[in-house]
Amino acid sequence: MAAEQKATTEEVKMDLFEDDDEFEEFEINQDWVENEEQVKEVGLQWEDDWDDDDVNDDFSHQLRKELETISAAKK
């Protein structure tokens, strides 16, 4: 028990100063060439009109079946 506790404390202490997402340093002497294509490409990886009226996926079909059992039960 005591050994376990010590291990956890040590773990916590080591974890104390961590940032999983520390940005890697860029080379100081070199700037990189910005490729217009690449800049645009990154921008195109998002969708903002995904919220459509399509209910042809599996989830929607199952939902529909579920809702129909309610109305069936009522009748």
Add this chain to the structure above:
Amino acid sequence: MAYVSMGEAHRRITEYLNRFCGAVSYQDSPMLCRLLSFSSNSPSLLSLADALNVFQDASSLIRQSDKFSEYGEILAHLFRSLQSYRVGNLVEAYLAFENFANAFVQEFRNWESAWALEALYVVCYEIRILAEKADKELTSNGKSPEKLKAAGSLLMKVFGVLADPYLVFFFLKLYGKGPKRVGALYVTCQLFKTYFKLGTVNLCRSVIRSIETARIFDYEEFPRRDKVTYMYYTGRLEVFNENFPAADTKLSYALQHCNPKRERNIRMILKYLIPVKLSLGIIPKDELLQKYNLHEYMNVVQALRKGDLRLLRHALQEHEDRFLRSGVYLVLEKLELQVYQRLMKKIYIIQKLSDPARAHQLKLEVIAKALRWLEIDMDLDEVECIMTILIYKNLVKGYLAHKSKVVVLSKQDPFPKLNGKPVGS
């Protein structure tokens, strides 16, 4: 440690001293950088360290020559640090380097142009890295880590030197070229890394204020690589503050201007940008998630697309530790409301298919049944509560007919899209 004769040790130390003084005289910044990069563990620095440990009295060598003794204090601390570093005495190495850095910065202030700016960057970087190593040594000896915190204070001091308006105006007027203040963003980023590691991100506020409001800085002058890093960290802070439009702007800038070859950095940016975009009703394409190995977000995105509340809960649970560590858990949890909206919309569309005349009436009972199917147990009062929230936040347009336990949807645009704005704005 290799064997070094006294003669060889003498030679190596003198060679370094000549290189150092030469670099300063000829304003050779790249050379100076190489001479100061301890953590690079370059063979020449390591062999110098061996020589110092053998020779033991480098100060006498320094004193022998006027050329060297001009930088006597700086060199003495530097040598002490390197010696300690070589034998794995990292706390001592840090302390000596701290003294070196203080002395170096004093010299830097007096040098006319900003020729040594890159060397100053190296010093700042080494301060942080040595402090981290020193803290590891302290904790492994059961002592309290405190060197990284000290490094933060030291970096703030350096920042203050670069932001010194007197220096800036004086030298700008006299020499015009290469003002030192453009170095301030690099130092700021080292500070960010320090504070994020320490968990004292509130301390970022004062530097940010200086960078963004002090008139001596022209943000456009800063080098792009520093701007990318700066936007990444300030973007993360905006995420913590749930200021999503600002987070979007900053993280998107970082993403667009980051060196495309640095995929790990791009992945980190996306790690924070994706929850932000989702909160604004924008979803990442699958290719993006695949390319940068961000699979933890796949089910979250699917849940939002479908209106699948069960999938969202499952996704949050599955990657709970990861999301908690990066601090995005709460942001993702709040997506629940948007998933509710999508589910309601699906129910509405399905109802329209079988009974278009009455589709705009959503019975609470029907909603409850759909939720139960998704393993969410709610009584009608709780369902009513959720629907009230959705209406209040403008995710659903309509009103609650409490007595008949029905949500009456607006005939026009009952499920308004976010259109890049956060919920409830």
